[in-house]
Amino acid sequence: MSAAGQWDVLQQAIIDGKTAAVESEVRRLLEAGAAPESIINEGMIPAMIKVGELFEEGQFFVPEMLISARAMRAGLAIVKPLLRSTEKVTKAKVVLGTIQGDLHDIGKNLVGMMLEGAGYEVIDLGTDVPPDKFVQTAKEQQASLIGVSALLTTTMIRMQDVVRSVEQAGLKGKVGVLVGGAPVNERFAKEIGADGYAPNASAAVRVADSLLGKLKGA
Amino acid sequence: MRLDQLAVAAYRDGRRMVAPLLGYPGVQLTGSTIRQNTFNSELHARSLQALAERFRPDLLFFMMNLSLEAGALGLPVRYPLQESASVEEHPVRRASDLEQFRQIDPLADALIQAHIDTMRRMKDLLPAGILRGGYVVGPFTLAGLLMGATSLALATVEQPELVTEVVEFARGVVEAYGRELVKAGAQVIAILEPTATFLSPAAFRKFAGRADRQVIQALQEESSRKAATAGEEVMTILHICGDAGHLVEAMAETGAQGLSLDSDVDLAAAARRVPADVVLVGNIDPVAVMGAGDQEAVAAAVEHLLEAMDPYPNFILSTGCDLPWNTPLANVETFMRAGRGWRRQAGHDK
Structure with missing residues (x-):
């Protein structure tokens, strides 16, 4: 899988709002050596940006957005405890x-x-x-x-x-x-x-x- | 008479129907609180009478209470002194949770009866020529109060059959109450469906619009039974606050004679998207303009809206949602004056 494409499965699972698929992909990425902060910054955040775009384009509505966000949170719950305190992934x-x-x-x-x-x-x-x-x-x-x-x-x-x-x-x-x-x-x-x-x-x-x-x- | 016939007749006469959603400011005229009016139909009707006599709107609704039907089903409701009531718990998670509510007769509820009594009193107290309006909550919005809005939103995608069942149950409650309002003398009933604002047009048609249509048909059926003696049929308005611009066509398909839309919606654009026999009702900002603005701002906003709507006969000047209780009465006066001052521009007549 290309470097740019390594997040495709995770991102699509978030956009589709598939919580179980997000969780298993996050675990797979971690096992494959992906850094927790990269999973958040390069995998999850771009997926949620895409969800926001779909909403603004009128393709997604509140229910779809909620389902995507819930899937993202399930992934986040796995990754967050693994972050070292020195790692800056929080904007504010x-x-x-x-x-x-x-x-x-x-x-x-x-x-x-x-x-x-x-x-x-x-x-x-x-x-x-x-x-x-x-x-x-x-x-x-x-x-x-x-x-x-x-x-x-x-x-x-x-x-x-x-x-x-x-x-x-x-x-x-x-x-x-x-x-x-x-x-x-x-x-x-x-x-x-x-x-x-x-x-x-x-x-x-x-x-x-x-x-x-x-x-x-x- | 249908709402569009009234609106168009006024337009042909060179005037606009003017009907701000006034209920709450009535507390200023009777020195009372929203809570007192909610619990006391005699006071509630007097507050409305005072509003009617002072401002002479074409249509006057009683005070908005989105929690009324949910409270009648036994859900805990908070009634603050000077604010809208709110439902505190949303217990329905699965279809079987509805069973406990099926045992309850919502019409036996004291507050439901108080609102029906308010409507009866409005018949006696409101000056002739002012249409008596009542509110019922929309079935989808009542489903949201039963399940919680977030759970309902998720369920529209993940458990559509559950949503359908809860909405269907809610429809029965809404219809029963609405029929009583018609019997009590309501000439206009607005169905309040704010929770539906988060739906796509397709989901609106599936989960909210179909039930709204059935409620409208039930109300019309009830009034045609009554019309044989009283000679008047109930007019229906579908109200959604917030930005419901994407739902305008789907709302019109419910058969509502009027669509009441909030200040976020471009009303002139909406007028181009609905059939000419659907009246648009709105949509001066109730808080930023009516509540917090000065008289100049109110006059400017009303004139701007009247000008934008000038080509459209199917329009009633109103506010986007219910007015805060402490809206300056001078602002309401300015609103009425600006609305009454409108004269159709030459050449604008569809």
Whole structure:
């Protein structure tokens, strides 16, 4: 198998969402001597980029994306414990959650999986998360990004409290706030002073990458 | 009368029907909370009466509650004071889990009865000329509340027969409640199907659209039974919040007389994709414009939308979703004024 083609089976299994096939291929690659970080960086991340592209092209929808992301995570679970602490495979830490008062999690879960698939370490606080908790966790975990989701028009307004809380903690410019969810849009994100808005889980990766670049440059 | 006939008649008269999804801001007029209105049909109807008298919309829905039917099945629901209710647990994992719910009569639920009673009271309290609207949750969305949205999404690919069975069960619940709303005097029923936004058009047709169509047929059947005496037939709207732009054609195939679409959707583009007898309802941003914007922003957004929709008779000016409870009432006034001020431009008449 050519060097470029050695990841084909793994990537196709992730795109097809075949969890068992991903697990067996990851094990095979490890036995064949592939480095854990290469499996992630060269095998898994490009597959999830492809999944994002298929979503944006309208070939994949949320269910297909979820299934691919779940398969990727199964592979990741095998590889991650094998990484040496010195190996840098994590782009940055992201604190993620659904805003207080809101119990919806599908969008947040999908964003979490896509970010993980793009090399981020995701700290998922779940649903119904108080604004301060996002910021407190970001501080404790030295996270670069906070991702806030809302599905209700009645709860999304509370996203601005996360932005305020970041400012009050003196983290503006150091920790970026990314917002999303069905009723959220660019205009709303700007109005509340969020650093980024993503209309879907695939875009969330792009926005997170771009935001990270700006923060690092700050 | 069908919804498109009303919308087109207004258009021919040189005006637009104007109907923001107003329910929650009614709490400002009665000094109450969403929770109080949910539990108290007398108060709920008074809040709606106050909205109707102040803003005179063409159509007024009661307050949106996506968790109502799930709560009637015994699922734990959180009712905050001033926010939408939320279902806290989603216990259905397999078809056999539905058995426990089949024993329950959702119509025996106190909150379901409170909403039916609200509709009866709307009949007495709302000024003439304002259509009375009620909401039911869509079967697919109720299936999502029973199973959890993520599990439901995965199951559409991996366990389609389970999804079909849960949706079918949910359809029965929705129909039973919807029929009671029709009997209580609902003139318009909006089916709320937000969870379907994540589906492909093909999956929408298979899992949501078919059930929505059956609900619509059941409501129409119920109202034609009633119409023999009352002389009016129920009008139906299918509402999906979020970006449902990819589903417009599939939504129109359900037989809904109106499609209520959120602010993410290009409504003029949608108008070119649906038959002329399907009314588009929408879609001013309920939060960024109506809730957080000033009157100038509201007027500009409404005028921009009216202009974009000018060639299309099959349109009702509304908001993309329900308004937050604390939406400035001055913004609602501006919305109504801008909507009422519209006059059809010469030459635009399909």
